[in-house]
Amino acid sequence: MYHVVLCNVVHCELVSVCEEEDGDLRVDCHVEPRANQINSYEFSVSTGTVETVVNTNVSGSAPDVRYRDRSYVEPLEPYGYRLTLNADTHILANTHKTFICKISKNIASVIIEKNDLLPCSADSVLVRGCCWLLGLLLSLWGLAPH
Numbered sequence: 001m002y003h004v005v006l007c008n009v010v011h012c013e014l015v016s017v018c019e020e021e022d023g024d025l026r027v028d029c030h031v032e033p034r035a036n037q038i039n040s041y042e043f044s045v046s047t048g049t050v051e052t053v054v055n056t057n058v059s060g061s062a063p064d065v066r067y068r069d070r071s072y073v074e075p076l077e078p079y080g081y082r083l084t085l086n087a088d089t090h091i092l093a094n095t096h097k098t099f100i101c102k103i104s105k106n107i108a109s110v111i112i113e114k115n116d117l118l119p120c121s122a123d124s125v126l127v128r129g130c131c132w133l134l135g136l137l138l139s140l141w142g143l144a145p146h
């Protein structure tokens with residue numbers, strides 16, 4: 001539990017969204033899977049009322065036709081998943097969207113507007129900085145006599 005608190009201290013988000021150089025959208029979900037649950041991921045977007053699935057491997061769930069074959073998911077270390085969504089979906093074209101990810105039943109989300117979108121080159125520095133600090137704090141925790 002404590003690593004979530006530390007992450008908030010340095011403004012490290014559990015879900016981060018950024019734009020790659022080619023216009024693809026990258027959604028990183030740094031959510032730890034819940035213990036004793038089937039390992040699964042589900043990425044979706046919402047405008048407040050309707051939630052639309054973008055990519056998932058939850059059994060019995062499928063992406064919306066708009067996003068089918070328009071994205072791929074890869075695992076992140078030490079846990080979490082990265083969604084890469086084709087620029088041609090124009091997912092942020094009209095309004096702000098809430099990006100939601102569910103990893104083995106743990107849920108996190110972030111609201112993004114097109115104007116908020118950072119290039120991934122800048123975003124990854126932030127996230128890496130956070131995770132580096134986190135790793136340091138965790139190793140100090142581990143080393144501290146208690």
Ligand SMILES: *[C@@H]1O[C@H](CO)[C@@H](O)[C@H](O)[C@H]1NC(C)=O
Nearest residue numbers: 038039040041057058059075
């Ligand atoms: C979902 O994908 C992950 C990573 O590829 C895999 O470990 C997991 O078993 C998959 N879950 C299901 C329900 O297929």
